[in-house]
Amino acid sequence: MKYYITTPIYYINDIPHIGHAYTTIAADVLARYHRAKGDEVFFLTGTDEHGAKIAEAAERAGKEPQEFADELVPKFVDAWKNLNISYDEFFRTTDPKHEEIVQEFVGKLKESGYVEKRKYEGLYCVGCEKFLKESELVDGKCPDHKKEPVKQAEENYFFKLSEFGDKILAKIESGEIEIGPDTRKNEVVGKIKQGLEDVSISRAGVKWGIPFPGDPEQTIYVWVDALLNYYSATEIYAHTTPNPSSERRGTAIPPLAPPDSGGGPEWPADLHLMAKDILWFHAVIWPAMLLAADLDLPKKVFAHGFFTINNQKMSKTIGNVIDPNEVVAKFGADAVRYALLREFPFGEDGDISVEKITSHYNSLANNIGNLLQRTLSMMNKYQVKSEKLKVKSEKVSIDSELEQLDFMGALKKIDDLAITTNKNIADKQPWVLAKEGKTEELTEVLVGAHSDLQTIAELLDPFMPETAEKMKSQLKSLEPEPLFPRLEE
Ligand code: MSP
Numbered sequence: 001m002k003y004y005i006t007t008p009i010y011y012i013n014d015i016p017h018i019g020h021a022y023t024t025i026a027a028d029v030l031a032r033y034h035r036a037k038g039d040e041v042f043f044l045t046g047t048d049e050h051g052a053k054i055a056e057a058a059e060r061a062g063k064e065p066q067e068f069a070d071e072l073v074p075k076f077v078d079a080w081k082n083l084n085i086s087y088d089e090f091f092r093t094t095d096p097k098h099e100e101i102v103q104e105f106v107g108k109l110k111e112s113g114y115v116e117k118r119k120y121e122g123l124y125c126v127g128c129e130k131f132l133k134e135s136e137l138v139d140g141k142c143p144d145h146k147k148e149p150v151k152q153a154e155e156n157y158f159f160k161l162s163e164f165g166d167k168i169l170a171k172i173e174s175g176e177i178e179i180g181p182d183t184r185k186n187e188v189v190g191k192i193k194q195g196l197e198d199v200s201i202s203r204a205g206v207k208w209g210i211p212f213p214g215d216p217e218q219t220i221y222v223w224v225d226a227l228l229n230y231y232s233a234t235e236i237y238a239h240t241t242p243n244p245s246s247e248r249r250g251t252a253i254p255p256l257a258p259p260d261s262g263g264g265p266e267w268p269a270d271l272h273l274m275a276k277d278i279l280w281f282h283a284v285i286w287p288a289m290l291l292a293a294d295l296d297l298p299k300k301v302f303a304h305g306f307f308t309i310n311n312q313k314m315s316k317t318i319g320n321v322i323d324p325n326e327v328v329a330k331f332g333a334d335a336v337r338y339a340l341l342r343e344f345p346f347g348e349d350g351d352i353s354v355e356k357i358t359s360h361y362n363s364l365a366n367n368i369g370n371l372l373q374r375t376l377s378m379m380n381k382y383q384v385k386s387e388k389l390k391v392k393s394e395k396v397s398i399d400s401e402l403e404q405l406d407f408m409g410a411l412k413k414i415d416d417l418a419i420t421t422n423k424n425i426a427d428k429q430p431w432v433l434a435k436e437g438k439t440e441e442l443t444e445v446l447v448g449a450h451s452d453l454q455t456i457a458e459l460l461d462p463f464m465p466e467t468a469e470k471m472k473s474q475l476k477s478l479e480p481e482p483l484f485p486r487l488e489e
Pocket of ligand 1: 007008009010011012018022023048226228273275277278305306308314
C-alpha cells in the first residue's frame, strides 16, 4: 500500500519552534508506523518561502529574501535531524520546478473560467498571509497575531470559491475527503453552509512570489503557491530521475531516509496533517482548487490542536518560545517526541512546558527504564536465560489508536504494559523466589518481563526509535545500561 503523508510547509520568517516540531513528530510517528507495516511510505515536509511575511523578515534582517531563505532552511533541516525525523523529501517552494508547476496550474485555473480580475479592498494580516473580515477582528486586531491588519485596495485575480460549496460538502459527506477530528469537521461543514466567498489568488504589491501567468504586475498568492507543494512534489518525482533533491536550489538537502523502493509519491495524498489554524485552507480552499483543475482530492485532512507554553501563547515578546534543539540537547529526541504526544490528546488543545517534559522524562525512567534495568540485572544475578521458558507475553496492539491518530492513547497503553509488568515483579518478588529455590517461578516472572519488554520495544519503535533500538539490543545482550540517565541540573 502507498502511504503519502505531509506536514504543512513552515514559514521561514524565523527559526523552527516546538509548535512546528509537534506536527512534524506526529507525522514521523505515522510514517515510521506505516513503513514498519510494509507500506510504501512517502513523507513530505518543507518550507514556505514566498510572500510578504518572508519578504518583511528578510528586510528586517537586511537580506535578500532568497539569501534569507537559504540561511533559514538549514535550521529546519537540522532541527528535524536532531529530532530523528525520517522525511523522504524536504520541499522548498523556491524550487524552480515547483515555481513552474504552480504557474502551469494557475494558468489552467484561468482557463477553467473560475478566475476573474476584480477590484478589491480588504484588511490584510501579513502574519496570517490572508484577508480578514471585520467580524473576525478582536479590538480591531487579528486575534492570532494581535496586530491591526492593513487596509489594502488592489486589483486582484479572484478564484470563484463560492461556486464550490455544494461540491465540497458532497465530497465531505460521502467521505471522499475525510476531515478530522469530528468537532473540526462540523465547524468546517457549518462554515461552508453559511456560503463561501471568492478568494484573491494574486497580489499586486508583493514582489517576492511567483509571477502570475500572463500578468507580470502580480504575483501568485502565497497560499496557492504553498498548498500546491503537496501536488507538485508528486509531479517533480514523476518527471525527474534520479531523486531530484540533489538538484535543488540553495542548500543541498539530502533526504534522511532513502526513498522507499517504489520511488516517489503519487497524488493524491493519504493524509495532510496540520493544526487547526490552517484547516480551512486545507479542507476547503485546497479541495476547491483541485476540483477546478480536475485533480483528485486528498483522502484525509486532520487538524490537531494548538498548545500554549506555561499556559500562554508562545511568543517572542513573552519569551516563552521553546527551541526544539534545546530540549533535545537536554532530554534527547525520544523523550521530547514522547512528552509532546503523551501530554494531551492529539486533536485537542493543550499546554507544554520544560517542567512537563522533565516530568515525562522521569516517568519514562521510573517505569520503562526501571523495568528494563531490574529485569536484566535479575536475569544476570539469578542466571536466567530468556530462552529457558516459553512464556506468553501480553498481546497488546496499538493499531486502532494509531489508525485514529490517538497517539496519547497508544503511549498510555505501552506505559500501562510496563506498569503491569513492574507490578508483577513487585508482587512475585523474584528475590524471595530465588532465596526459596523456586527456580521455575523465578524464571517465569523474569522471562515474562523480558518478553513484555520486547513487546514494549516494538510498540515504542515509531515513537522512540533510538530507545526502541537500545532496548532491543540490551534485551539481546542482557547487559543493562540506563535508557534515561539522571538529568544533569
Ligand atoms: N506556511 C503555512 C503552511 C502552508 S501549508 C501548505 C504556515 N506555516 S507556519 O509556520 O505558520 O506553521 C503553522 C503550523 O505549525 C500549524 O498548522 C501547526 O502545524 C504548527 N504549529 C505552530 N504553532 C503551534 C502550536 N503552538 N501548537 C500546535 N501546532 C503548532 O501556516
